[in-house]
Structure formats: structure tokens, C-alpha cells
Amino acid sequence: MTSRMTPGTGHAALLALPAVLPIVVVLAVSLVAAALQSLGLMPFIGPPQLSGDAWTGDVQTLVRSGLASVYIASISTVLSLAVGFVLAAYVLTMPRMGRLVETLSAATIPIPHLIGAGAIGLLLSDSGFLDRLLGMPDSFPALVAGPGFLAVIAEYAWKESAFVALVVLGSISRSVGDLCDAAATLGATAGQRILRVVLPLAVPSLAISAVIVFVYTLGSYEAAWLLGPVSPEPLPVRAVRLFGSVDLAARPQAMATALVTVAVSAVAILAVVFLLRRFRSLR
Amino acid sequence: MSSSLEFASISRSFGNTEVLHQVSLTVEPSCCVALLGASGSGKSTLLRIAAGLDQSSSGQVLVDGENVNGVPSEQRGIALVFQKPLLFPHLTVVDNVAFSARMAGQSRKAARQHAMSYLELVHLSAVAHRSPGRLSGGQEQRVALARALARNPRILLLDEPFSSLDSRLREDMHLLVEDIRTELAPTIVLVTHDRREASALADSIAVLDNGRILQHGPVAQLHYQPATLAVNRILGGLNAVPGELIGDVHHSALGRIAVQPGLVNGPAFLTVRQEAIRIVAPGDGTATGCVTALKSLGAHTLVHIALSGESGPSETLTVEVPGDPGVAVGRSIGLRPTDGCGWAVTR
Known part of the structure; x- marks a missing residue:
């Protein structure tokens, strides 16, 4: 085994440099700056002074925000994966209607989350479209701005399930048709083909989609701000509010909140990478 | 386990293009018939129709005299070995071969035991727990053959399964098919564009050209008594x-x-x-x-x-x-x- 780089890999690394360098520089600079600001070493005004107040001052609220964000991201991710996989399986098994579903899914992707959140608000709010459709019953649940972040999760699940479906289709659509034909001649029913062939083949793309959806919904601001309750605040809502506060002393707290989001995202990414490696080693 | 297979006036069109035209052919139980023709002659389409993976525009597929049109592929009892091995990449070799038994509801242990006997038949029990990605091309096709046989099919369809193998591996596979015929006597329909392969493996050859069967008969008859100039040319x-x-x-x-x-x-x-x-x-x-x-x-x-x-x-x-x-x-x-x-x- 050798760790030496061959001329080929060195050349490839040089070619990748223009793309990788800006990412590394921006990421490193922003993370270091956020860390320094959260610790009082890069204050907006006044002399630098090391302090952990931004992290420990209101730790309960920070933890509640973190739990709210993880809850929203987890439920949204699970729903997106489930709906996205069903959509992909439908497209693969129903060529004609599937094409329509695929087109609708593709059309969903470019809609901005802000527009999507507005649409979901109009649909699910009190006296919204759905409420009116049902005759405005008294028992209509508080989906928008209510407990459980249901409207936020609905918006994410709608948008991200289309994304998941397209990722899954892109990764397996070329091979899965022939493999399903082979499975059919081996006695597998339509349901068995989906569960025993399509699903296992889709696991890597589902895992990658899952981590992308989780990290995105963890750090996304607009839907949670527009459709979520005032309290508890999800991490990105809290970070933006504190960052935009007239109280400049709140900046370190905003940075600490943002860094917690980054840390949770990093843990999620590493967990999926670890699980994917284990999955591939089993194959 | 062997059954007869009959194509009765099978036609298949894609849009305005007629790929198969009134094809009629009978394969007796335990016999091996080779469908010989050039690329695009419609032979793979005919096999897919027999397997239930494609529907004919008109005509009937009869298994033991029973019309199986409209019967789903998984209920036909017909196994198909494709040109590509199409092994499931998420399963080991033995689990690939055990797939049909698992789909039929057998336990994992029983299905694997059943699969091992077929892996022994194709001389691959030593690689039972390998991933398909770590097999050679010849080994992959052997596993695909074992997987199809493990289904205990009434009819075995072979769609140019050896065309991507080198000549030595192909000869090994021909010997293997002969062994399988001796041991299990399945009804086989072999699609190939290789007249030597057709002659080596089949009891009779049906020559397909532009969606029509030009002649069906014993191997020697087609070589020395062709019905048309086209049959003579296709037979070399x-x-x-x-x-x-x-x-x-x-x-x-x-x-x-x-x-x-x-x-x-x-x-x-x-x-x-x-x-x-x-x-x-x-x-x-x-x-x-x-x-x-x-x-x-x-x-x-x-x-x-x-x-x-x-x-x-x-x-x-x-x-x-x-x-x-x-x-x-x-x-x-x-x-x-x-x-x-x-x-x-x-x-």
C-alpha cells in the first residue's frame, strides 16, 4: 500500500482546485469568523475579550431551538424519503402516468421555498383554502404557527420529496428496469420487486438525499419563520433574529446558534458517510 | 418439469413498425430450439413475449396447450437468462440464486440450501458468498443460469446469454448447458445470432428474418436443405x-x-x-x-x-x-x- 500521489492524481487535484479552493476558503473563513465572534474575539465594537457567555448565557433556549430544528428536519426528512421513494417507484413502474408525475416533480424543484411557504400558508392556515373547503369547522387544527410545526414540515416534505424522487430516479432508472424484468421472471410480484429490488438499489441515493434534505431543512430559515410558532424558535430563525437585532451584543449568540446548526449538520453528514461505508462493505 | 411451448400466429408492432409477423413455432417438451437471426430480426422480442415481459399485438402463447396471454410474468413458470447476467448487486451469489425461493416464501436457510445445489451444478459453490461484482464474466453468466434453473421453470429461455463471452468460455458454457439438459431435461428456447452456437446446442433451428420464421427444422436440414437463399445465407x-x-x-x-x-x-x-x-x-x-x-x-x-x-x-x-x-x-x-x-x- 502506498500513499504517494501518482502524476495522474496530482493533475486531477490541480484541475479540481478552481472549484474546491473557493469553497474551502469561504467555509474556513466564515467558520473561523463565526467561532471568533461567538467567543467575543471579533466583536462588532469594542476590544476583543474571550467570553463563553454566548454559549452558556441562555443554554436552555439554545437547546430548545436545537431540539425544535432537529425535530423539524428529522420528520421532514423521513416524510420526504417515504414520499420521494413512492414517487420514484411509481414513475419506474408506470411509464405513461409516471412521466407526468416526473414532470410535476421536476417542476416543483425550482419553486423557491419562500413561495412554497406562502402557498402552504394560504392552503393550511385558519380560514385558508383547506379550512374553507371543509366548511370552516371549529375543530380545524392550528397547522400554521401551531405546535408541532406541521405546516413547516408539510412545506419541506412537499418540496423535498420531489427532490428525493428525482435523485433516486437519476441514480437507478437505467439499471432497475432490466433487474425488475429479471426479478419478474424469477417469480417476484410487483410489490416484491419494489421492496426486494428497487428499494435496496435505492438505499445509497436515499441516504445521500436524506443527509442533503436533513442539513437543508435544519438550516433553512424562510418556511420555519413564516409558518412556525413564535416559540420555540428553530435554530436558523433564532440565528437570523439575533444577527439582525438592534442589540449588537446579541451577535455572538447569533454566531453560537449558527455554529450549533453547523455542528448538528456535521454529525448528520458523518453518520451517513459511516453508514454508507458499512452498507457498501456488506455488499 | 418440462412443458411444451407454442407460439400461435404471434405478431408484434411498435407504432407502424411490425417487428414480428404471424410467427408460429412449436417447441416440444425437453427439446432445445434455437431462434437464429440477425440483430433486429425480432428474436428477443419473441422471447420477451413468451416470458410475459412484453405483450403481443395478436396471437397466442401456449404452454402445455394453455393460453398464457395476460398471465403475469411471475406466474408463468418461465425463466429467462438475459444477454447481460443482471445479477442483483445488493445480494451475494447464493442469495441471487436463492431469490426465486425467497419470493415463493421459503425461509432464508431453506432457500440457500436449495440454491447451493444449483451452484454446485454450475461448479460455483466456492464463490457462494461473494458479491456479484467480484465475479468474472463467465462466472456471472453461470450464476445467472443457476438462478434461472433454481426457479424450477417449466421452460427455460436463453437470450444470447453467451454472446459477450470469449470463445473458450462460450465452449465451457455450451458443455454446461449439455450437462443441464442431461440432468434436468428442461424445455429450452435459445436466441442467438451465432449459427455455430445454435448448431452445437439445439435439436432444431428456427431461422427468423425481418419478423418472419423462414424455416424450422433439424440442424443438418437447415444447413444442407435451406428453404430460401436467405436461410442459406443466415446459416453461413x-x-x-x-x-x-x-x-x-x-x-x-x-x-x-x-x-x-x-x-x-x-x-x-x-x-x-x-x-x-x-x-x-x-x-x-x-x-x-x-x-x-x-x-x-x-x-x-x-x-x-x-x-x-x-x-x-x-x-x-x-x-x-x-x-x-x-x-x-x-x-x-x-x-x-x-x-x-x-x-x-x-x-
């Missing part, structure tokens, strides 16, 4: 000498050759195989000619000859001889059909 016949048929005798630049009775007098082609003509001394044969080219086929040589007509060289003929033909380009030679008679076709 290089000679079709034009001439005149007068009273069951074909008159051409190759001389007067007795042919099969029953044909109407008039223009006809003499299809005499290149292996069935002997080079003799000038004057000793039914015709004379001049060697125009020699082409080595390894152990055999193709000798191209310009036949001498009454007004100089008229037709060309090809003779295949083992080893060194002992003639040079430009030399005058005599020619004689080995059994003294030939086969004439009119179209």
Missing part, C-alpha cells in the same frame, strides 16, 4: 449458383447436378455448401475454375474460384478446405460436389 452458406432446373437436374457453371425432386422447371439457385465441394484435378470434376483468392480461417482455408463457363469466367464459388488447400491463386482446378447431388431453391 457462401454459394448460390444461378442456373436452370430441367427435370430435377440443375444446369449451371458448376455442371449438371441432381437436386431434390418436385421443383418446377425454370431458373433456380444451387445452394451447395462450401464444405461440400471437393477440389480435384482439372477434368476430373463436374466443372473447372480458376483460383482467385485464398483466405485463411486458421485451421481451414477458404478458396475463392471463378467458374469457367462456355464464354469465359461466369460465376464465383467458395470452397472450404481443411489446412493448406495445396493450390495457388491463378491455378486452374476441377470441382466436384462431395455427395454428387445438390439442393436447389427458387427464391
